[in-house]
Every structure is written in C-alpha cells, then in structure tokens.
Amino acid sequence: MLDQAAIDVLRNQPVAEQGHFVNGAFAASREGATLEVLSPIDGKPLTRIASGTAADVGVAVEGARKAFEDGRWSKTAPAHRKKVLLKLADLIEAKALELAVLGVRDNGTEINMAFKAEALSAAGTFRYYAEALDKIYGEIAPTADNVLGLVHRAPVGVVGAIVPWNFPLMIGAWKIAPALAMGNSIVLKPAESASLSLLRIAELASEAGVPDGVFNVVTGPGAVVGEALALSMDVDILVFTGSGATGRRLLEYSARSNLKRCYLELGGKSPNIVFNDTADLAKAAKVSAAGIFRNSGQVCVAGSRLLVQEDIHDDFVAAICREAEALKVGDPLDLSSQIGAVHSLTQLEADLKFVETAEAEGAERRTGGERILTETGGYYMAPTVMSGVKPGDTIARKEVFGPVLAVTAFKDEEEAIRIANGTEYGLAAGIWTSDLGRAHRMISGVRSGVIHVNTYGGSDMTVPLGGMKQSGNGHDKSLHALDKYVDLKTAWIQL
Ligand code: ADP
Numbered sequence: 001m002l003d004q005a006a007i008d009v010l011r012n013q014p015v016a017e018q019g020h021f022v023n024g025a026f027a028a029s030r031e032g033a034t035l036e037v038l039s040p041i042d043g044k045p046l047t048r049i050a051s052g053t054a055a056d057v058g059v060a061v062e063g064a065r066k067a068f069e070d071g072r073w074s075k076t077a078p079a080h081r082k083k084v085l086l087k088l089a090d091l092i093e094a095k096a097l098e099l100a101v102l103g104v105r106d107n108g109t110e111i112n113m114a115f116k117a118e119a120l121s122a123a124g125t126f127r128y129y130a131e132a133l134d135k136i137y138g139e140i141a142p143t144a145d146n147v148l149g150l151v152h153r154a155p156v157g158v159v160g161a162i163v164p165w166n167f168p169l170m171i172g173a174w175k176i177a178p179a180l181a182m183g184n185s186i187v188l189k190p191a192e193s194a195s196l197s198l199l200r201i202a203e204l205a206s207e208a209g210v211p212d213g214v215f216n217v218v219t220g221p222g223a224v225v226g227e228a229l230a231l232s233m234d235v236d237i238l239v240f241t242g243s244g245a246t247g248r249r250l251l252e253y254s255a256r257s258n259l260k261r262c263y264l265e266l267g268g269k270s271p272n273i274v275f276n277d278t279a280d281l282a283k284a285a286k287v288s289a290a291g292i293f294r295n296s297g298q299v300c301v302a303g304s305r306l307l308v309q310e311d312i313h314d315d316f317v318a319a320i321c322r323e324a325e326a327l328k329v330g331d332p333l334d335l336s337s338q339i340g341a342v343h344s345l346t347q348l349e350a351d352l353k354f355v356e357t358a359e360a361e362g363a364e365r366r367t368g369g370e371r372i373l374t375e376t377g378g379y380y381m382a383p384t385v386m387s388g389v390k391p392g393d394t395i396a397r398k399e400v401f402g403p404v405l406a407v408t409a410f411k412d413e414e415e416a417i418r419i420a421n422g423t424e425y426g427l428a429a430g431i432w433t434s435d436l437g438r439a440h441r442m443i444s445g446v447r448s449g450v451i452h453v454n455t456y457g458g459s460d461m462t463v464p465l466g467g468m469k470q471s472g473n474g475h476d477k478s479l480h481a482l483d484k485y486v487d488l489k490t491a492w493i494q495l
Contacts, residue, residue, distance in 0.1 A: 002111065002112065002115060002335055004334075004335050006097060007097070007111060007333055007335070008333075010097065010101040011101055011105065011333050014047075015046055015047040015102070015105070015196065016047065017034065017047055017048045017049070018047065018048070018049045018050065018195065018199050018219070019050045020050050020052060020056055020060070020216070020217060020219060021199055021202040021203065021206075021215075021216060021217040022056070022059055022060045022063055022216045022217075022218065023059075023060075023063040023212050023213045023216065024206055024211070024212025024213060025212075026199075026203075027050075028050055029050040029051055029052050029053060029056055029220070030053060030056055030059070031053055031055075033050070033051040033053070034048040034049065034050060034051055035048060035049050035050075035051045035192055035219075035221070036048055037049055037106065037193065037195075037196070038193075038344075039105050039108075039378075040107065040108035040340075040341035040342065040343055040379045041104075041108060041331060041332060041333065041340075041341055041376070041378045042376055042377040042378045043345070043376075043377035043378055043379065044377065046105055046106065046196075047196070049192070049195050049220075050218075050219050050220065051192075051221065051224075052189075052218040052219055052220035052224065052225040052228075053220070053224060053225075054224065054227075054228035056218050056220070056225070057187065057218055057225055057228035057229050057232065058228070060187045060216040060218050061158060061160075061187055061229070061232050061234050061235060062234070063212075063213040063216060064158045064186065064187050064213055064216055065157070065158050065185070065234050066213060067212070067214045068155070068157050068184065068185040072211040072213070072214065073180070073183060073185065073210065073214040074155050074183040074184065074185070076183070078133050079134055081130075081133055081180070081183065082130045082131070082133055082134050083130075083209075084130075085126050085127075085129065085130035085133070085177065085180060085181060086126075086127060086130045086131075087208040087209060088130075088204060088205050088208035088210070089123045089124070089126035089127040089130060090123075090208075091204045091208055092119060092122055092123040092126065092201065092204060093119075093120065093123040095119075095200070096120055096123065097115065097119070098200075099118070099169065099197050099200055099201075100114040100115040100119040100197075101114075101333065102196050102200065103118050103168060103169060103194070103196065103197035104332050104333055104340065105196075105333075106165075106168075106193070106194050106195070106196045106197065107165050107168065107193065107194040107343055108296070108332050108340045108341030108342065108343050108378075108379070109166075109167070109295050109298075109332060109340050110295070110332045110337050110338060110339055110340035111332055111333050111334075111335065111337075111340075112335065113294065113295060113340075114332075117170055118167060118168070118169040118170050118197070119169060119197075121169070121170045121173070122169040122170060122172070122173035122201065124461060125173035125174060125177045125461060125477075126173060126176075126177045128177070128461045129177040129178050129180075129181040129482070130177075130181065132181065132479060132482065133182065136153060136182075136479075136482060138150060138151055138152045138153055141490075145495075146495050147492060147493060147494055147495060148491075148492075148493040148495055149490065149491070149492055149493075150490070150491040150493065151488055151489070151490055151491075152488070152489040152490075152491065153182070153486040153487075153489075154486060154487045154489045155182050155183035155184045155485065155486060156182075156184055156236045156237055156261075156485060156487050157184060157185070157236035157237075158184070158185050158186070158187065158234060158235050158236050158237075159175070159179040159184045159185065159186045159187070159235070159236065159237045159238075159239060159485065160186075160187050160189070160229040160230065160235040160238045160239070160260070161175040161176065161179070161186055161187070161188045161189070161238075161239045161240075162188075162189045162222070162229065162230070162238070162239075162240045162241075162242065162246075162250070163175065163188070163189070163191065163198070163240075163241055163242075164191050164194075164241050164242045165191035165193050165194035165343055166194075166298040166299065166300070166343070166401075167295075167299075168191065168194040168195070168197055168198050169198065169201065171241050171476070172188065172190065172198050172201065173201075174465075174476040174477055174481065175188075175239045175241075175476070176188065176205075176215065178481045178482050178484070178485050179239070179485045180205075180210065180214070180215065181485075182482060182485040182486050184237075185213065185214045185216075186214070186215050186216065187216045187218060187229060187235070188215070188216065188217045189218055189219070189220075189222070189226050190219060191222075191242075192219065192220060192221055192222065193343065193344060194343075195217070195219040198217060199217055199219070202215055202216070202217045222242075222246065226250075227249075227253065230249070230250045230253035230254065230257070230260075231253045231256065232257065232258075232260075233257055233258045234258075235258075235260055236258075236260055236261070237260060237261045237262075237484065237485070238250055238260050238261070238263070239262075239263045239474075239484065240263065240264050241265040241266075241300070241476075242266070242267075243266065243267065243399075244266045244267065244399075244424075244470055247264040247266045247472065250262050250264065251264075261484075262473075263472075263473060263474030264472040264473055264474070265300065265427075265465075265466065265467060265471070265472045265474070265476065266425075266427075266467060266470060266471050266472040267300045267399045267401070267425065267427065267471065268300060268301060268302075268304075268399065268425040268426070268427030268428055268467065268471050269304055269305060269396070269397060269398070269399050269423045269425045270301055270302060270303050270304060270425070270427055270428040270429055270430070270448065271303070271305045271306075271307050271416075271419065271420040271429050271430070271446070271448075272288050272291060272292075272303030272305065272306050272307070272429070272430035272432075272456055273307045273410075273416050273420060273430060273431050273432065273442065273446075274306065274307070274308045274309065274312070274316060274432040275309050275416075275431075275432060275435070275438065276309040276311050277433055277434045277435055277438075278312075278432040278433060278434065279434045279454075281315075281316060282319065284316075284432045284454075285316060285319035285322075285323050286323050287455055287456050287457075288306060288320060288323075288430070288432075288456055289323035289324055289327065289383070289405075290456070291303035291430065291457045292304055292306075292383075292403065292404075292405045293327055293339055293383040293403045293405075294338075294339065294457075295340070296340065296341070296343075296381060297351075297400065297401060297402045297404060298342070298343060298347070298402070299457075300427060300428075301427055301450065301457065301465075302401075302428075303405075303428070303429075303430050303456050303457070304399070304400060304404070304405060305396060305405075305406050305408065305420075306320065306405055306406070306407045306408070307407075307409075307410050307416055307419055307420060308407060308408075308409055309409070309410060309411075309412075309416075310409040310410065310411055313407075313409045317366060317387050317407055320385060320405070320407075321366050321367045321385050324367050324368060324382075324383035324384070324385055324405075325367055325383075327339055327383055329372060329380055329383070330380070331376070331378075339383070339403070341378045341379050341380055342379040342380065342402060342403075343379070344379060345379055347379070347401065347402065348371060348380075348381055348402075350400075350402070351381055351384075351400055351401075351402030352369075352371065352381070354394070354395055354398070354400045354404055355369045355384060355386065355404060357395065358386045358393060358394065358395040358404075358406070359386075361390070361393045361394060362388065362390070363386040363388050363389045363390075363393060363395065363406070364386065364387050364388045365384070365386055366385040366386065366407075367382070367383070367384065367385050368381070368382035368383050368384030368385065368403070368404075369382065369384045369386075370382055381402060381403055382403070383403045383405075384402075384403055384404045385405045385407060386404065386405065386406050386407065388407070389406040389407055389408050390408070391419050391422050393406070396408065396423070397423050397424075399425070413438060413441060413442065413445075416442070417442065417445040417446060420445075420446045420448075421445075421446060421447050424469060424470040425448075425467070425469060425470060425471045426447045426448045426449065426467055426468030426469035426470075426471045427448055427449055427450070427467040427468075427471035427472075428448055428449065428450045428451070429446045429448040429450070429451045429452070430452045430453075430455070430456040431443070431446070431451060431452070431453050432453075432454055433453075433454070439453050439454075447468050447469060448467075448468055448471075449464075449465065449468055449471065449475075450463075450465060459477075461477055461478065462478055463477065463478055464476070464477055464478040464480045464481065
C-alpha cells in the first residue's frame with residue numbers, strides 16, 4: 001500500500017537542474033542551453049534540463065561507439081550482464097516510490113498507476129531481460145556433413161532510442177533493457193517534458209555496474225536532439241515510440257544517413273467492440289471506461305473508439321457515461337485520484353479542439369468535454385463521451401491522446417469489422433461477447449497487434465506489443481523484442 005505521507009514528503013523536494021548523462025557522468029549542454037520543465041499538476045516550474053545540440057549527441061554517440069568497440073560491455077560474459085541488470089532492477093525497485101513521484105511531477109500520471117506501470121514495471125522489465133539473456137542460443141544449421149553452418153546472434157552496436165512522455169519509464173525500459181541485455185550501447189532521448197525519471201535510471205544503471213559510455217541520455221527538443229540521433233552515421237538501430245508524423249521523419253532521416261534500422265511504435269485509434277451477447281455489460285462499461293480514461297487517455301493502446309451493437313447502444317452509452325462521471329480526476333499525487341493531469345497545456349488544448357470538431361461534424365457530447373480544476377493552475381480535463389460519431393469523422397480517425405471516447409453503433413459482425421479496420425491504425429482492439437466462435441472470428445478479422453477479449457488493456461512482459469498498418473513495426477516486450485537488438489551472423493565452415 002502506498003503511503004500518502006511519504007508521497008507528500010517527496011513531492012515537496014526541490015529538483016536540481018539536470019544535465020545530460022554521458023560517458024558515466026552528468027554534464028551540461030555544450031552550449032549551456034537549458035529548457036524549463038513545467039509540472040502539469042499546477043502549471044508551475046519544476047526544474048530545468050539541458051537542452052542538447054547535435055554536438056552533444058555527437059559526443060554521446062562517440063562514447064557509445066567506443067564503449068561498444070572496446071567490449072567493456074558488449075564482450076562481457078552473459079552471466080556478468082545478467083548480474084548487473086538484476087542489480088539495476090533491484091535498485092529501481094528500492095527507489096520505486098521516489099522514481100514514481102518524480103515522474104508524476106514531470107508528466108502528470110496518477111501515482112497509483114505510475115508506481116506500478118512506471119517504476120515497478122521498469123524494474124520487472126530489467127529483471128525479465130536479465131533472466132532471459134543467458135538463455136539465448138545460437139544455431140547449428142542442418143547442412144551437409146562436410147560443412148558447419150553456425151548462426152551467431154551478435155549485438156548490433158549503438159542503439160538510438162527516442163521515447164515519449166506518457167510512460168517514460170515503462171516504454172524506456174522496454175527499449176533499454178533488451179538492448180543492454182544483448183550487449184549493445186545506447187543513446188536515449190527522452191521526451192523533453194518527461195526526462196527526469198529516465199535520467200535517474202541512467203544514474204542507477206551506472207551504480208549497478210553498467211560501464212561508462214554504455215548507457216547515455218541526451219535531453220532536449222525532438223527536432224534537435226532526436227533529429228541528430230536519427231541522422232547520425234554511427235547509430236545502427238533507432239527504436240521509437242511516438243507520433244506517426246515523427247515516425248515518418250525518422251524513416252526519412254534513416255534514408256538520408258546510414259539506412260539504420262528503424263522500429264516504430266506509432267499509436268492507435270483502437271476499437272473496443274461490444275456485442276449484445278456480452279455476459280456482464282456492467283463490467284464491460286466499467287473496464288471500457290478505464291480502457292480509455294486512465295492516464296487521461298494518454299495511452300497508445302487506449303480503447304478510444306467504442307463500437308456498440310445497436311440494440312444495446314443507448315443503455316450502454318448511459319452506463320459508460322455514469323462510469324466516466326464517477327471517476328475522480330484530481331491531483332495525481334493524491335492517492336484518492338483515479339485520473340491525474342493532462343500532460344501539458346498544448347495537449348489539453350488539442351483535446352478540447354477535438355471535442356469542438358466532433359460537435360461541428362455532428363457528434364453529441366454526452367458528458368465531459370471541458371477543462372476542470374482550473375483554479376489549481378494544472379491541466380485537467382473531464383472524461384468525455386461523444387456519441388453518434390460516424391466512421392469518417394475526424395474523431396473516429398485521428399488519435400486524440402486525451403480522455404475522449406468516440407461512440408459509434410453497428411449492426412452485425414461484418415459491419416463491426418469493417419468499421420474497426422477503417423482507420424490507418426492497427427495497434428489494439430477489444431471484443432466483448434459470450435460467443436467463443438464470434439470471439440475467434442473477430443480476432444481473425446480485426447487487424448491489430450493486440451486484441452483483448454472480454455477485458456481491455458491487460459498485459460504483461462510475456463507477450464509482444466507492436467502495431468500493424470501505420471501503427472508501426474517491430475515489437476516491444478517478450479523474447480521477440482530481443483530480435484531487434486541482434487544481428488544474425490552466419491559462419492560457413494568447410495570441414
Ligand atoms: P507526442 O505527440 O507523443 O509528443 P512525438 O512524436 O512528438 O509524439 O514525440 C515522441 C518523441 O519524439 C519525443 O521524445 C520527441 O522529443 C521526439 N521527437 C519529436 N520530433 C522529433 C524529430 N523531428 N526528430 C526526432 N525526434 C523527435
């Protein structure tokens with residue numbers, strides 16, 4: 001159980017200005033520039049971080065390359081890397097509350113969620129890949145007797161990782177842990193508005209025994225630091241979670257530089273489909289509300305399109321509105337809050353604009369749709385339900401990344417699949433039904449990387465997460481994620 005008094009002590013601690021973490025130490029930006037970090041809790045300044053330049057990225061990449069080539073990490077025994085990463089997992093777990101509170105002050109996620117889904121989940125991710133790394137074998141190919149075909153799994157080199165602000169620790173760990181496990185070096189660029197907890201992870205990694213230069217963090221604007229990383233001739237792989245627009249740019253940067261491999265996780269407009277034969281509609285309404293409104297809808301797999309079979313539509317929409325109105329939005333560091341702050345004023349304004357556009361296109365605002373708790377100075381929005389949304393409407397096609405649910409009625413399975421697949425995205429989906437055959441038909445018909453059946457949003461490290469269509473390529477989590485961070489190298493030996 002989390003303790004409110006302990007949280008309140010941590011929330012009031014000043015946060016020192018932060019430098020980059022490069023070659024095992026904190027350093028200011030070469031040009032000395034800094035960025036102000038505002039807390040979404042009250043809109044007030046929290047601290048300043050280094051605003052990196054291409055030169056800072058250059059130093060970090062050079063350090064990462066040198067570390068990779070001299071083998072201080074890449075050539076260590078798997079058993080050693082395992083020990084260090086397990087220690088890192090322990091350190092993260094020991095500091096979980098501190099990390100979670102720091103992250104919440106930076107990005108606004110409600111503390112119960114941040115503690116589990118950010119800090120503890122990051123510890124679990126490091127532990128998972130630490131335990132996995134010495135169970136990965138090479139192969140002996142089934143060749144003729146007079147040759148030996150060996151397939152090695154070799155670390156690739158320098159990994160550039162660019163991560164977003166919604167779950168910096170969780171998503172950061174999904175990239176950092178498997179990359180380090182396989183022996184690579186990393187230069188990480190966190191979102192400029194959620195860098196603090198990841199800088200702390202870099203420091204803890206060093207304390208755990210990750211050698212200098214192997215894990216570097218350069219902070220600052222995406223268009224400067226992220227671009228320099230993606231254009232670098234010495235970064236071998238780019239792993240990214242963020243918007244489709246940035247993902248497209250990264251592919252261009254790769255093409256213009258060294259054809260580095262790019263693995264992109266680009267969000268979604270995920271359909272959550274409720275059939276009239278759902279056994280427990282009350283539970284479906286509760287879970288579906290959580291599936292869109294938790295973390296103020298700032299979740300890549302959020303069930304942001306609710307498709308409801310027409311004969312239960314009106315009752316179900318009424319139920320989901322009741323659930324939305326019952327959720328307590330408030331100070332994310334108050335343990336009784338169920339939903340914290342929207343991440344930034346820019347995001348909040350974009351969310352409100354989507355509601356306005358939806359109304360202009362004919363949808364009906366059933367609940368929410370406005371900024372609340374303005375007196376706090378923070379950025380809060382009431383969970384919002386829009387009904388009568390047509391499949392072609394803006395709000396049915398574009399990712400809002402806010403607490404806004406778009407509801408559309410459907411007639412039958414065929415129409416549900418057609419509407420579900422009618423966007424450029426394919427990340428997640430939900431199916432609610434008591435009919436096993438229907439569940440399987442929907443799993444096969446809906447194009448998305450993950451499909452929840454009679455729930456929404458459950459997951460753990462054992463299963464991969466990745467998108468279809470324009471939601472991206474490659475997978476985070478599970479043993480499959482390791483494939484991104486190795487090169488297959490064939491040795492053909494004549495005997
Ligand atoms: P979001 O809308 O979730 O902020 P972005 O794609 O803008 O999504 O941000 C995700 C990450 O990508 C952040 O770390 C951001 O700084 C970075 N980023 C933004 N623009 C660029 C760019 N032009 N090149 C590289 N990285 C970028």
